[in-house]
Amino acid sequence: MVQKLCLVTVGATAPFEKLIQAVLHESFIAELEKHDFTRLLIQYGKGGQPIFDAYRAEYENGKIVHDIQIGGFDLRPNMTSCLCMVREDPSIGQELGMMISHAGTGSILDALRAGLPLVIVPNPDLANNHQQELAEFLAEAGYAIVGKLDDIPSVVGQAAQRGDQAPLFRRDNGDRSIMTMSDELSWVD
Template sequence: MPVPASTPAPPKHVFVTVGSTRFDALVNRVLSPPVLDALRAKGYQTLEVQCGNSDVDIGQLQKVAEDRWKLAGGVETTVWRFKPSLQADYEQADLIISHAGSGTILDVLRMKKPLIVIPNPTLLDNHQAELSDSLAGLNHLRSTTVADLPQAIEKFDISTLVPFPQFDGSRFRELLDDEMGFSHSRETSAGR
């Protein structure tokens, strides 16, 4: 009896996003040979980069990316600025590399996708670093710098991530009630 042919695994896909901001350093770094080599070594075969308002020539950047990936083994690369939604891009990704914007982080963690975040140090008060460091400390994601991105990819062990808790609307309601002085609402809801 013939052994059925196994279906080849789909290519591993990396999605990079900088959101609506400008983060030229991250866009350029993800297309650098050290990062491309690290991704290839981890088995990633496609790379999609959402570059937002970064001051880059997309055509030139696309050509540089294609040339670099060809040298690294022919991995497909796509670069673009904006789409109405990133939901489908998150869903298709096996790894997401992102700026450390709170909206992006929450969207990705709720989808239980592996995430490496890079805070943008050019933003005021470096609030992204506080958020990313806190979530990295809880092992929900990996936080790194632009310079250390290749090493972060190499050392990133997805199996060690702790799933991000799902949103609990009742907990928010309890906190709001407590803040507003409606502590009786918890007693009422507990007695049901």
């Protein structure tokens, strides 16, 4: 069976329970199934484990039924292994998946470097709405899709259509804004 993974990350510094609730909602999971996703892996970060555990309990008790494998974890020091699981690898029967991320620059740059279809969901509860600005900037530049908490299922089809057309970030592609973000985070090529 071909595997197709949707990786969701909320980051390490600020809780984002609303995104976890949105991706565990029945309508989002149904949309994943519609687009042949087989797995959902959620990095639920600070404060998200109770939401994830409550969902898993309902699923294990048979109150929720679907064919998507769902896993989760709090934090990992290095997300590279998760990003590799999203990449297409025909040798192991894996299709290109997608990443849904909070608007943290580290997570965004990781996804861009991996060439993944990327959906950025800004956290509206953070001060100054800086995540919305970053998400809109990257969407206008063609690097990502902006998702909204109240309509998260709609991004699945958009990301699936992008597929391998997701732009891969390289230092030699000339995008100064992305290079500046990369430099500020001390990324070395």
